[in-house]
Structures are given as structure tokens and as C-alpha cells.
Amino acid sequence: MPSSSYLMHRSLLAVPPEAIGGHGIWLTERGGREILDASGGAAVSCLGHQHPRIIDAIQSQVGKLAYAHTDFFTTEPAEALGEELLGHKPGGLEKAFLVCGGSEAMEASIKLARQYFVEIGQPERTHFISRRQSYHGNTLGVLNVGGHPARREYHLPLFSDSFSQVSPAYYFRYQYPDENEQDYCRRLLLELEDEFQKIGPGKVAAFVSETIVGATSGCVCAPKGYFSGVRNICDRYGALLILDEVMCGMGRSGTVHAWEQENVTPDIQAVAKGLGGGYQPIGAMLASGRIVSAIAAGSGAFRHGHTYMAHPVACSAALAVQRTIREENILEHAVRMGSLLESQLKETFANHPNVGDIRGRGLFWGIELVADRGDNVPFNADFRVGRRVKQQAFNYGLACYAGEGTIDGRSGSHILFAPPYIISPEEIGVLIERFARALDSVTSKISAWT
Numbered sequence: 001m002p003s004s005s006y007l008m009h010r011s012l013l014a015v016p017p018e019a020i021g022g023h024g025i026w027l028t029e030r031g032g033r034e035i036l037d038a039s040g041g042a043a044v045s046c047l048g049h050q051h052p053r054i055i056d057a058i059q060s061q062v063g064k065l066a067y068a069h070t071d072f073f074t075t076e077p078a079e080a081l082g083e084e085l086l087g088h089k090p091g092g093l094e095k096a097f098l099v100c101g102g103s104e105a106m107e108a109s110i111k112l113a114r115q116y117f118v119e120i121g122q123p124e125r126t127h128f129i130s131r132r133q134s135y136h137g138n139t140l141g142v143l144n145v146g147g148h149p150a151r152r153e154y155h156l157p158l159f160s161d162s163f164s165q166v167s168p169a170y171y172f173r174y175q176y177p178d179e180n181e182q183d184y185c186r187r188l189l190l191e192l193e194d195e196f197q198k199i200g201p202g203k204v205a206a207f208v209s210e211t212i213v214g215a216t217s218g219c220v221c222a223p224k225g226y227f228s229g230v231r232n233i234c235d236r237y238g239a240l241l242i243l244d245e246v247m248c249g250m251g252r253s254g255t256v257h258a259w260e261q262e263n264v265t266p267d268i269q270a271v272a273k274g275l276g277g278g279y280q281p282i283g284a285m286l287a288s289g290r291i292v293s294a295i296a297a298g299s300g301a302f303r304h305g306h307t308y309m310a311h312p313v314a315c316s317a318a319l320a321v322q323r324t325i326r327e328e329n330i331l332e333h334a335v336r337m338g339s340l341l342e343s344q345l346k347e348t349f350a351n352h353p354n355v356g357d358i359r360g361r362g363l364f365w366g367i368e369l370v371a372d373r374g375d376n377v378p379f380n381a382d383f384r385v386g387r388r389v390k391q392q393a394f395n396y397g398l399a400c401y402a403g404e405g406t407i408d409g410r411s412g413s414h415i416l417f418a419p420p421y422i423i424s425p426e427e428i429g430v431l432i433e434r435f436a437r438a439l440d441s442v443t444s445k446i447s448a449w450t
Contacts, residue, residue: 022049025420025427027399035394036419038431039401043214043247043364043418044278047321047330054279057320061313070310077315084322086286090257091265094289097302098282098310102246102272103137105283109242109268110141111304113206116240116291119298125205125239126162129195133168133409135216136208136244136270145208148216149409164199166191168213169222172357172368172376173407185223193233201237206267211258214247217406218366218414219359227262240267240291246283247364250274251325252418254335254362261361267291277321280314325421334421337428338362341417344432354443363421368406369413369439371446378412381405385442386413393438398431 005015021028025048027035037045047054061077068075082096097108110128117125130136132147143152144163152159167174167188175184196204207230213220234241243266248258252274255261259269268291272283295302308314325331338361345365349355356370369386371379379385381404390402406412419431 024048025423033397035397035399036427036430036434037399038393038417038419038435039399040273040418040420041278041399042273042401043252043416044273046251046274046277046421047324048420048422049278051277051279051324053324054277054317054320057316058279058313061316065312067308068312069307070305075310075312075315077312077319078310081315081319081322084319084326085284089289091259092288092290093265093269093286095287095292097285097287097304098315099284099306100281100308100311100314101283102244102270103139103142103283104306104309105246105270105272105285106137106142106145106244107139108285108304109244109270110145110206110208112268112285112287112291112295112302113240113242115299115303116294117205119295122202122238124203127199127203128163128206128208129192129199129204130163130165130208131168132165133170133216133407134165134208134210134213134244136210137246147409148405150405164195166195168217168220169226170213170217170220171223172220172359173412181223182225185226185229188223188226189229189233192230196233196237196239201239204237204239206240206242207234208242208244210244210248211262212248212253212361212364214364214416215401215403216409217412218368218403218416219361219364220366221359221361222262227259227264231264242266242268242270244270246270246272247418250322251331251334251421252362252364254331254338256331258361275321276314276318279321280311280317282311282314282318330421334363337419337421337423337425338364340425341365341419341423341428341431344428345417348432348436349439352439354439354446360417363417363419363423365417367415367417369415378407379446381411384413386415388442389413389415389438392441393435396434396438398434398438400435 018030019027020030025037027037085096099105130145134147136142136146144159147165245258249271267288269286276282345358356373356376357368370376386402386404393400401416403414406414
């Protein structure tokens, strides 16, 4: 590992270890140590590392055409990827806008929603409602939408008043003592309706939400009936529903789209991470036919674009990833492994004194860490327990995703697991064993901190 670097790494105080290779769900560190990739990086590496079919597709495309600007050309892999994603028009989604990642996909989603209302003669719809404890990307535009205080705090003076937030759908932390799940869901929907009325229902362009919350709170699923209720409110007031499935989509939750399990369809959807599996940077905004048709009948063009959008090599990689998942029935295996991971997490940690909640779907699972599961009081935020557990797990050869500020952006810690879809039962066993060692190693020192 170099002692210094000319790169601006995520921390300016240390240079991270150097990854030099990978195979399957394993990453190789310089020096030869192998790390089990239990989170796919950030829920990215859905087919693991160095998959030969994806490598062949990338090499073949580079040998034919590396780049073509979309103001001049379309390309075969871009058109084929669009057909792979939308040829069957899932949920009425009919057009894909191919970009380089999740933040870009969400930026495009916000801009498309705004342009749509201008095009149909409703320019007064300028407001977007989202949820606290959400994350929709790190560019300035979508930081306006997101609700993660730590990511927003330095930039608050730059934000617009066209964005507001309602409560997260986070039953474990925010239900009242006398509420059941149905009552809690009803309260959330009443709050959302009140927000529409407060803003002025004719001014709201869209409600924006992660279908399953990822990085900020660790795989939090909404209560049953929540999204169908949200869909009804949006329809009643003429607003759009934008679903962010950058982390939880493209098979991660057990179906291609997480909304398939919620009995709703979005007007606009953002996907990324699992779309290309990390083999190339790529994301996509997926838009419903009625939105695209309205713009086609008006100005005739979406007023947005990027230099590297619909990049031929990235599209070729994503196409190979998606075809591999479909043709080799990878999701069937992922669902089985997700059930096994769920059962082993619950069997091993459900009664752990420092585990408050275990939640998720498919191969997307989170553990919320607490100082005492008797009352689920979180650890002192200064301890950064999630980070400590993540580092200890890495020391034991396990890479997992840690989050702090789980509850409200300040307190709470969680660990997120999102392993590649190709994980084996034996590798799940390794994941559980190494994480258990790491968790016990960190929590055994708690008395020394207090």
C-alpha cells in the first residue's frame, strides 16, 4: 500500500488498501489477502468479479467502437440494452435515458418531471416531496431531494425551497407504542396528504422515494399498503411518483424491480448499481409512456444530456449483465440465497444483546445495532459503532457496508449486506461467522467506552 497518494480519497487522513484482483464474490488485496465481498461494494457487484461473459462483451465492444456522442449517433449495444430493459414495457415504463450512475439517473428524473408539467401546461408544479432519512445521490440537485443530514449540512445555503420532506416509513423506530403496522401506515399517508395540502396540491410535481431504503437506514421496507396509498394520493392530486431503485432494484430485492412487490408502478424510476454490476459506470432513468408521449407531442426533446450518456462500452457491459441474470436464472438462485441469508442472520443475531432489528428482502439485508436490545436505545453517536464493526470485519476478511446516523441522521448505526447474487451457501456461512466474530469483538469493549 502506498504511504501517500495524489488522489483525493474519501478520507484525506489515510490511503485505503489496494485491491488488485477479484474472482466470484472475493476481492484480492495487494499482498494476496482475500476479502469476501459481502456488500457488493455498495450493492453494486451483483454478478461478482471477473465474470468471463461480461469481460468478453466489454472487450468485443472496445474492439468495435469505444465511444460515439449521442447528438450524432445511437449504437447497437445502447438500443439492445433499452430493449432488454423495456421491451416488455414493465409497469408502463417505455423509454430509458442511459447515464453514468445513480445520481445522474435521479437528476434526470427530477428534470424530466419538471419538463413534463411545463409541456402539458402546468408550469406551477415546481415542488417535490420526499422523505427524511432518504438518499438519492450526491450531486447538488438530488441532495435537495435527499434527507440525510450529514450529506446535506455543508450545502444547505445552496438548496432550493422547491423541496420538502415527510416522515420516513420506518416502523421499527417511529411507530407509536399503541400502533400496529396498519395504523402506522395510515398515519404516514395522512401526513403525506397534509403536506400536499400545505404546499398546494396543484403545485406538487412528484413524490420521490426509495422503494426500500438503502444507505441511510439499512434496508428499511415500508409497511404493507404504504406505496399503494402513496400512489393513490399522487393520482388524486395529479402528481407523479418517482421511485429510486438505484440500490434496491435490478434484482437486489428478489424481483427485477422492487416495486413489483408493492403492487404499484412508478411514473419515473431510477436504476444503476446492479444494472451494470460494477463492470462499467452506468445508470438509467426509466420513464412511462405517457410522460414521453407528452414531451414528444410538445417540444419533441428532453432538455438534458451528458457527454458520456449511453456509452457503448458501458451499455455492452450492462446488456451482458442483464442477459446473464435472465438467461441463467440467476435471480432464482439469489432468492434462495436471500432466504438462507435471512434465516442465518436471524438464527445467529436475533437474540444478540446489541442487535435491535434485522430487516430486508432478497439479498438486501440490514442489521441495526443498539446499546441494549431491551429498550433499543442506540449507541452514543461518538462511538461510531457501525464503522468500528465494519473495520473489524474487514480485518477478519469480510467487506460489509456500515452506516451511521441510522435513525435521524445523528444517532444510530447499521450494517448492510448486499452480496453478489452468485453467493453460495458455504460463502454465506463464512459471511455469518466472520461478521459474528467482528460484532462480538467490538461490542465486548463497550464497557470501556462508557
